[in-house]
Amino acid sequence: MYLALIHHIPRLVGFILLWAGAYKLVNPGQATMALESLEMPYGLAKTIVSSSIIVELYLAVLLSLRIDLKYALTASIGLLFLFTLYLWYLSTLANPPACGCLGLTGIFNSSKHEALFGLFRNCVILWALKFSYDHHFKSSNVEEAKPA
Amino acid sequence: MPPRLRAHASILGFIVVLTFSVQATFRERYSQERQKIEAEGSRRRARELASGWNALRYTYESSEKTTEAFIAKIDWPSLQLSQFQKEKLERRLGELLDYIQNPTFEQYFRLKSEGFVYQFQLSERSEKLLCQTNSLALDVVNMSTTDLVRTLWDSVCALNETGMPPKITSVCLDQIAIVVHRAHAAAAAAILKNPKVWKGFTVVKEAIDPGFRYRVTERTATDDAKIENVFVYMSFFARSNLSRDAGPIYISLFWSERDQNWALSEMFTDILLRMKTLF
Numbered sequence: 055m056y057l058a059l060i061h062h063i064p065r066l067v068g069f070i071l072l073w074a075g076a077y078k079l080v081n082p083g084q085a086t087m088a089l090e091s092l093e094m095p096y097g098l099a100k101t102i103v104s105s106s107i108i109v110e111l112y113l114a115v116l117l118s119l120r121i122d123l124k125y126a127l128t129a130s131i132g133l134l135f136l137f138t139l140y141l142w143y144l145s146t147l148a149n150p151p152a153c154g155c156l157g158l159t160g161i162f163n164s165s166k167h168e169a170l171f172g173l174f175r176n177c178v179i180l181w182a183l184k185f186s187y188d189h190h191f192k193s194s195n196v197e198e199a200k201p202a
Numbered sequence: 203m204p205p206r207l208r209a210h211a212s213i214l215g216f217i218v219v220l221t222f223s224v225q226a227t228f229r230e231r232y233s234q235e236r237q238k239i240e241a242e243g244s245r246r247r248a249r250e251l252a253s254g255w256n257a258l259r260y261t262y263e264s265s266e267k268t269t270e271a272f273i274a275k276i277d278w279p280s281l282q283l284s285q286f287q288k289e290k291l292e293r294r295l296g297e298l299l300d301y302i303q304n305p306t307f308e309q310y311f312r313l314k315s316e317g318f319v320y321q322f323q324l325s326e327r328s329e330k331l332l333c334q335t336n337s338l339a340l341d342v343v344n345m346s347t348t349d350l351v352r353t354l355w356d357s358v359c360a361l362n363e364t365g366m367p368p369k370i371t372s373v374c375l376d377q378i379a380i381v382v383h384r385a386h387a388a389a390a391a392a393i394l395k396n397p398k399v400w401k402g403f404t405v406v407k408e409a410i411d412p413g414f415r416y417r418v419t420e421r422t423a424t425d426d427a428k429i430e431n432v433f434v435y436m437s438f439f440a441r442s443n444l445s446r447d448a449g450p451i452y453i454s455l456f457w458s459e460r461d462q463n464w465a466l467s468e469m470f471t472d473i474l475l476r477m478k479t480l481f
Binding site: 079080081082083084086087104107108111112115116121122149 | 206209210213214217218220221222224225228231232235236238239240243250
């Protein structure tokens with residue numbers, strides 16, 4: 055059961071990224087305005103949101119179809135790490151804007167709680183990706199390193 | 203190009219085209235979403251502010267006691283005014299606080315006119331209001347100032363939910379701010395820019411000025427620029443009889459040198475208090 059779950063983590067994370075990218079593609083307002091509220095110009099905020107949509111969808115396809123899994127997992131960890139840093143920064147603000155990711159905004163009354171929840175969620179995904187990476191590649195490396 | 207790289211380029215290319223196509227198609231939707239978020243953000247921020255203001259301590263004493271307690275809370279020595287001006291201000295504030303707790307037309311008109319040399323000319327907002335209400339047929343030119351202001355008073359009162367003049371039901375005595383401001387020109391709305399009395403607001407509502415003009419001598423605009431006007435800016439939190447929410451009230455008075463008294467200048471209330479009134 056545990057192994058099966060670990061095995062399917064790339065696909066699960068792929069679907070999460072697909073949902074996040076598609077959600078932002080249809081509703082980019084919150085994500086863009088969150089960046090603007092940090093005094094970023096509108097053009098730059100829009101470019102960053104568009105880029106993150108493209109990267110999310112691209113990685114979603116790679117993870118879901120297990121194309122170049124090692125590269126896809128590493129890039130996903132990098133992307134999630136960046137998002138986590140951003141959420142951590144938002145969670146330190148007294149009144150943070152809703153980041154607009156995953157469409158989960160609105161389930162808390164406080165935007166600070168939303169940011170903290172997002173931080174926790176991203177940490178869980180990061181750990182899941184790390185376990186998946188270890189499962190898929192560390193064990194094969196060890197086997198390769200064993201003398202014949 | 204190696205097949206692996208070609209696969210990545212194809213996926214990426216497809217996603218870029220898809221993203222930009224969807225963005226081009228949804229442009230109108232994006233703008234609607236943005237407006238919706240802005241409106242929701244304003245509503246949310248207003249609720250946050252209101253909950254902070256509602257949590258303050260308000261007095262529910264009789265109007266006389268509230269007025270007394272209010273005046274006692276003022277840091278009089280900090281106001282850089284002459285003794286005469288302070289005495290006049292104390293009396294004026296007493297009358298004003300009594301009025302905003304139990305407003306009547308007679309009291310309002312007395313506050314605006316008694317002891318002052320003034321000219322009356324309907325302000326733009328007053329004219330607009332009279333046009334919007336029943337009063338198109340009024341013979342404005344031949345009406346006395348009292349009748350004109352009374353008509354305006356009735357029109358403004360009718361705009362309130364109860365059809366009555368709005369009144370202050372309680373005041374937060376812990377957050378009273380009052381400062382003296384000296385300016386060379388009439389400082390319209392400068393009270394809202396003064397950090398010492400600043401209490402924030404969700405949406406500000408300016409009380410309607412009927413059109414009383416106190417400085418009506420032969421002074422020219424150049425003279426006005428030279429003469430120093432003395433204003434008293436005051437702000438406090440209060441509750442009105444028309445709303446469940448508390449909110450800030452900003453009041454400014456100015457010293458009329460010729461009349462040797464404090465004239466009512468401007469009043470701003472937060473929209474949460476739902477007060478539509480003359481000042």
